[in-house]
Amino acid sequence: MAVKDSVIPFVFESMPVRGALVQLDDAWQRMRDGHQYAPPVMDVLGNAAAATALIAQSLKFDGSVTLQVSGDGPLRMLVMQCTDSLDIRGMAISRDVVEGASFAELVSGARCAVTVDAGAMERPYQGIVEISPESLTASLENYFAQSVQVPSHLALVSGDGHCGGILLQQMPGEKQASEDDWRRLAYLIATLRVDELADGATPNLLSKLFAEDDLRVFSPRSLRFHCRCSQSKVEEVLRFLGESETREALAEKGQVDVTCEYCGKTRSFDPVDVSRVFAARVLQRSNVLH
Ligand SMILES: [Zn+2]
Structure with a gap:
């Protein structure tokens, strides 16, 4: 079954950890139509799309998640927005990006924030993301640890044809995943390669990544590029x-x-x-x- 442009949620049967795997295909193409993104910027944009979709799919209410980066470095601005029903849009503005620029070079001096807008609820919640020079992945792990205070592991991959990622989060409660297991899961998701997402977010890929674990895999939810301008x-x-x-x-x-x-x-x-x-x-x- 083709499950491109979708999110697959899952839980581990033997430990209180939930996760989601996302793949963007058409939505990723559509997002780049009419833009000429330099490869390093495209890479960050793809990672931002996957991460924002992964945060949005976990919303328990009608609302949206906006990831915003702005600064004086080559990446002037990046905005990625995804609703709870997985309508995603995003764009970046950059200047003087050198070939092979690293994430640290792109975002030098930049500010990054994640805003969760709960529509009907009173005020949007904004969490400041402390940028790690290493990657957007590492920056967002800071966000989960500091702002959301949910132990999380994130892996993001981005390529020309598709982008995607995995988010693992410990569920609140008395029972915790053992430190060994939690470390092992981080190691496993870090092995995710972009070409493994060529067929979409598939249950097969999950069984391959977590070969030793029993997973309960839920139905995929489809995601699409949709702009709310009017x-x-x-x-x-x-x-x-x-x-x-x-x-x-x-x-x-x-x-x-x-x-x-x-x-x-x-x-x-x-x-x-x-x-x-x-x-x-x-x-x-x-x-x-x-
Ligand atoms: Zn528009």
Whole structure:
């Protein structure tokens, strides 16, 4: 069975550890359409996609997870967002990336945060991620240890055709996995290679990785690239920019083009559209007044 673009959750029968394996295929291609990412940036983007999906699949409520990196290094910004129903989107902006740049070079001086937005719940939770110069994997293990305080092991792989990863977490309770077992599991997931994910996230791959352990494997959940941008959100952006700025841009080109950084969709506004956008604002205001 083809299980590309999916997450497979599982638990270990003999110890209180749960896990999930993710593979992104079409979603990973779609995310890169229209972008020319330098290989080192693409690598981090693929790892970020897999990690964000792995965190999002564990949400127990309607919401989303956003991983954000920003800094003055070659990787200026990276944003990856995944909802609890596994709609993912993401992009990166970089400058002057040298060939073969290491993770440490890309993110020098960068800040990294994971925001969990629980929609209906009151306030989003933001955890600061202490960046480890070693890798995004090591950085996120810091996050799990410090912000979430759940002992976790993470493995992330990224390639041209697909990316993916595994997250293992100890379940709360009195019984704990033995230190030997926990160390052994870290070693096993670290052997994950990107080519092993060519057929997707498969139960076979899990049995191969954890040959000595009994696993209970749940049904795969599919994941897709989906951008939440919309006509009305873009109109909001224009209103935020202001009427005079928008009209200036309109005067230059005869129309205003707004391209979404995530999905590449361009929405054009001609003079009639621009008048409508700002007329709607007046209407909204009068609604508020009455
Ligand atoms: Zn979009």
